[in-house]
Amino acid sequence: MDQQTARYDFDHARRGAGVLEDPFAPLIAKLQRIARLDDDDVRAIRAWPIRIQNVRGNGYLLRDGQMVRDCSLVLEGHAFRSKLTGVGQRQILSFHRRGDIVDLHHLELRAADHNVQALNEARIAWIPIDAIRATIDARPGIARALWRDTLIDGSIQREWILNVGRRDARTRIAHLLCELIYRREGPPPNEERRRFELPMSQEQIADATALTPVHVNRMLQHLEAEQLIARERRMFVVQDWDALCRVADFDPAYLHLD
Amino acid sequence: MDQQTARYDFDHARRGAGVLEDPFAPLIAKLQRIARLDDDDVRAIRAWPIRIQNVRGNGYLLRDGQMVRDCSLVLEGHAFRSKLTGVGQRQILSFHRRGDIVDLHHLELRAADHNVQALNEARIAWIPIDAIRATIDARPGIARALWRDTLIDGSIQREWILNVGRRDARTRIAHLLCELIYRREGPPPNEERRRFELPMSQEQIADATALTPVHVNRMLQHLEAEQLIARERRMFVVQDWDALCRVADFDPAYLHLD
DNA sequence: CGCCGCTTTGACATTGCTCAAAGGATGTGG
DNA sequence: CCACATCCTTTGAGCAATGTCAAAGCGGCG
Numbered sequence: 001m002d003q004q005t006a007r008y009d010f011d012h013a014r015r016g017a018g019v020l021e022d023p024f025a026p027l028i029a030k031l032q033r034i035a036r037l038d039d040d041d042v043r044a045i046r047a048w049p050i051r052i053q054n055v056r057g058n059g060y061l062l063r064d065g066q067m068v069r070d071c072s073l074v075l076e077g078h079a080f081r082s083k084l085t086g087v088g089q090r091q092i093l094s095f096h097r098r099g100d101i102v103d104l105h106h107l108e109l110r111a112a113d114h115n116v117q118a119l120n121e122a123r124i125a126w127i128p129i130d131a132i133r134a135t136i137d138a139r140p141g142i143a144r145a146l147w148r149d150t151l152i153d154g155s156i157q158r159e160w161i162l163n164v165g166r167r168d169a170r171t172r173i174a175h176l177l178c179e180l181i182y183r184r185e186g187p188p189p190n191e192e193r194r195r196f197e198l199p200m201s202q203e204q205i206a207d208a209t210a211l212t213p214v215h216v217n218r219m220l221q222h223l224e225a226e227q228l229i230a231r232e233r234r235m236f237v238v239q240d241w242d243a244l245c246r247v248a249d250f251d252p253a254y255l256h257l258d
Numbered sequence: 259m260d261q262q263t264a265r266y267d268f269d270h271a272r273r274g275a276g277v278l279e280d281p282f283a284p285l286i287a288k289l290q291r292i293a294r295l296d297d298d299d300v301r302a303i304r305a306w307p308i309r310i311q312n313v314r315g316n317g318y319l320l321r322d323g324q325m326v327r328d329c330s331l332v333l334e335g336h337a338f339r340s341k342l343t344g345v346g347q348r349q350i351l352s353f354h355r356r357g358d359i360v361d362l363h364h365l366e367l368r369a370a371d372h373n374v375q376a377l378n379e380a381r382i383a384w385i386p387i388d389a390i391r392a393t394i395d396a397r398p399g400i401a402r403a404l405w406r407d408t409l410i411d412g413s414i415q416r417e418w419i420l421n422v423g424r425r426d427a428r429t430r431i432a433h434l435l436c437e438l439i440y441r442r443e444g445p446p447p448n449e450e451r452r453r454f455e456l457p458m459s460q461e462q463i464a465d466a467t468a469l470t471p472v473h474v475n476r477m478l479q480h481l482e483a484e485q486l487i488a489r490e491r492r493m494f495v496v497q498d499w500d501a502l503c504r505v506a507d508f509d510p511a512y513l514h515l516d
Numbered sequence: 517c518g519c520c521g522c523t524t525t526g527a528c529a530t531t532g533c534t535c536a537a538a539g540g541a542t543g544t545g546g
Numbered sequence: 547c548c549a550c551a552t553c554c555t556t557t558g559a560g561c562a563a564t565g566t567c568a569a570a571g572c573g574g575c576g
Contacts, residue, residue, distance in 0.1 A: 065511065083420045086507040091420040105413070108406040113413045113512045140395070147405065148366040154408070155363070155371045157415040162341045162349040164423040165468030169564070201522065210423030212565055217524060233573090249344040253323065254371045427532065459554065473532055475556060491541090 023050065023075050023125050026099030033186075033257070034152065035145035044135050044142060050125040055118040061102070062116040068106035070126040074098050077122030078199050082115045082207065092208035094156060095119070095180065095200070104150055107133060119199055152256045159254045164210045167249060170219045172209045174248035177229070181238065182252050188241050195237045223247075281308065281333050281383050284357030291444075291515070292410065293403035302393050302400060308383040313376040319360070320374040326364035328384040332356050335380030336457050340373045340465065350466035352414060353377070353438065353458070362408055365391060377457055410514045417512045422468045425507060428477045430467045432486070432506035439496065440510050446499050453495045481505075 024046055031037055031045075052075070055061060061072050061079060072079070079102050081093040093114060096102050102116050107129060118124070136143040156179075163175050181196055182188060202220070206213040223229050228244045230237040238244055245251075282304055289295055289303075310333070313319060319330050319337060330337070337360050339351040351372060354360050360374050365387060376382070394401040414437075421433050439454055440446060460478070464471040481487050486502045488495040496502055503509075 081416070083416065085420065085424050089424040091423045093416050093419050105409050108402070108409050109413065109514050110516070111511065111514075113514070114416055137398070144366070150408070150412070151363050151366050154412045154415065155367065157412060157419065158339070158341065158351050158372055161351050161415065161418050161422060162343065164419060165349045166343050166347040203522080213523085214525090214566080215564055218564095221524085253369065256367050256369075256371070258368070461554080470533055471555085472534085472557090476532090479556085 022046070023052070023073070024048070026075075027073060027101065030099040031142075031145040031149065035141070035148050037141055037145060041139055041141045041145075044139050048127050048131045048135070050127055053124050053126060055122050055124055057118060057120045057122075059118045059122075060115060061118060061124060062112050064112055064115050066112045067110055068103060068112055068129065070128050071104060071106065071132060072102050072116065073125040073127055074100050074102065075123040075125050078119035079116055079122060079124070080119055080200075080204070080208075082117060083113075084115075090207045091210060092204060093160070094153070095208070097184065101127070101146075101149075104132075104146060104153075107136070119204065155254045155256055169209070169211050169215055170222055171247065171249055172211070173205065173216060173219050174223060174228070174244055175250050176205065176209055177236075177238075178245055178248045178250035178252075179255075182250075182255060186257060188245070188252075194241070195235055198234050198236050280304070281310070281331070282306070284333075285331060285359065288357040289400075289403040289407065293399070293406050295399055295403060299397055299399045299403075302397050306385050306389045306393070308385055311382045311384065313380050313382055315376060315378045315380075317376045317380075318373060319376065319382060320370050322370055322373050324370045325368055326361060326370055326387065328386050329362060329364065329390060330360050330374065331383040331385055332358050332360065333381040333383050336377035337374055337380060337382070338377055338458075338462070338466075340375060341371075342373075348465045349468060350462060351418070352411070353466070355442065359385070359404075359407075362390075362404060362411075365394070377462065413512045413514055427467070427469055427473055428480055429505065429507055430469070431463065431474060431477050432481060432502055433508050434463065434467055435487070435494075435496075436503055436506045436508035436510075437513075440508075440513060444515065446503075446510075452499070453493055456492050456494050 028037070028042055028045060037045075050073070051070075062068065064083065074096050075098060077098075079096045079100070081096075081102065083091050083093060085091075103112065106112065132146075136146065159179075163172050167175060177198075180198075184196070200208075202216045203213045205211075206216045209216065211219075220229075220231065223244075224231055226247075227239050228247060230239055286295070286300055286303060295303075308331070309328075320326065322341065332354050333356060335356075337354045337358070339354075339360065341349050341351060343349075361370065364370065390404075394404065417437075421430050425433060435456075438456075442454070458466075459471075460474045461471040463469075464474045467474065469477075478487075478489065481502075482489055484505075485497050486505060488497055
């Protein structure tokens with residue numbers, strides 16, 4: 001099932017044709033948060049020709065080694081990067097949400113060095129690399145914003161090396177939770193209790209934290225017993241954000257949201 | 259000793275003043291290997307004003323959280339990036355050799371999200387960020403080359419997440435050795451036996467592979483017992499490159515040296 | 517209803533860690 | 547040229563965190 005290919009449901013829905021809302025809105029909002037874009041920049045992005053695809057959970061958007069001619073922008077749902085060891089153990093490298101362009105790397109690197117998969121059912125827009133490249137050459141503001149986005153991505157990867165390498169299981173999982181929340185909401189929720197959807201299975205959490213699903217399960221129970229989080233289905237409630245951050249050894253500086 | 263500050267021996271040696279060889283040669287060679295630079299590009303790089311500094315082993319070039327106004331180019335010796343957990347455990351994130359600009363990130367990110375330290379005695383050139391930025395704006399060829407360099411850096415980080423997360427101790431260490439050799443020599447040595455200097459202590463290997471120094475020691479002995487490597491002081495000899503790569507689960511594709 | 521994927525539990529195995537001490541190298545000052 | 551300090555490597559014994567394997571529960575969906 002991990003290995004199965006995505007089923008392709010092409011819409012061939014160009015912008016506006018059948019799509020009610022602007023597919024670029026989350027991307028533009030994000031870039032404006034991390035850099036400055038003028039109106040022409042925004043117009044240039046909106047002019048990108050896209051091809052929309054629905055992918056189901058664990059379906060591949062891109063496989064390690066593949067040559068890349070389009071970048072994928074997440075419209076709905078989530079995606080993640082992964083790599084496999086020679087004996088087939090999976091490591092998840094990052095999670096992505098709506099507004100994220102997952103594989104900007106391939107503007108300069110021909111072959112993919114990792115997989116990209118959908119977490120659950122997801123809706124993806126494919127943007128031709130040539131279109132992005134042309135925009136970058138013409139509009140330094142956009143080049144700057146995408147460059148900065150990639151650098152933040154790199155910073156998150158560095159934090160993951162630390163997380164996976166040097167923190168114990170409980171801390172590691174708590175850290176991942178904090179990161180997911182913080183990246184979604186910007187600054188942390190200041191109300192005492194707050195609920196979030198946790199879109200990934202415990203197996204996927206395990207692959208992201210380099211643990212076993214069994215152990216992830218036990219540690220989630222542990223965090224629950226400590227009154228840091230509460231869980232119901234795939235929703236969970238942060239009972240005490242500050243305490244969770246402390247347990248998680250979480251400092252959002254590496255997200256560079258300034 | 260980890261924590262101690264570098265002792266500053268400023269030379270204030272501008273290019274040519276007392277320095278016999280071109281400090282930019284390794285950088286230019288590297289960029290030409292991964293991208294195309296024309297003569298004007300090379301001239302632009304050579305025009306960067308630099309300040310040279312000697313740093314001793316484990317001395318800090320940059321500390322987590324610090325504001326950055328210069329990038330460091332390694333001239334002699336080695337440098338590495340590191341982060342600390344809240345309880346002070348160190349994780350090494352990457353190693354760098356002559357010709358590497360270690361903290362290009364900070365062209366766009368104000369505060370450092372990690373430390374940079376010298377491995378042993380090292381010689382560093384500081385390049386003002388403004389100079390690099392001006393060059394990037396003026397010369398797309400250089401922008402492209404540096405961008406690509408950063409993307410390769412990101413790919414290596416991804417491989418490290420996999421290495422630290424999903425490979426066992428022996429494989430992890432072997433993988434690190436393969437990477438260090440491959441990045442130094444380009445394509446692997448095709449003679450049967452080949453000797454290399456291993457510039458880092460076992461403690462530093464431990465921090466890079468997220469192990470204990472004790473365990474690193476035992477695994478190195480293990481690799482030696484398997485006839486994959488031989489060791490004498492800080493030199494070691496690869497006895498069988500192909501076998502080492504197999505044990506290491508090493509595939510150089512992620513280095514994007516095409 | 518019955519299948520399927522995900523979560524949960526238990527018993528046990530193992531990798532890698534901890535602590536502590538000893539054994540080289542190398543360098544420095546007397 | 548020796549004595550000593552320092553830093554790094556090596557060894558041993560015991561332990562803890564996390565993994566493995568297997569089975570049972572549970573919730574949703576066709």
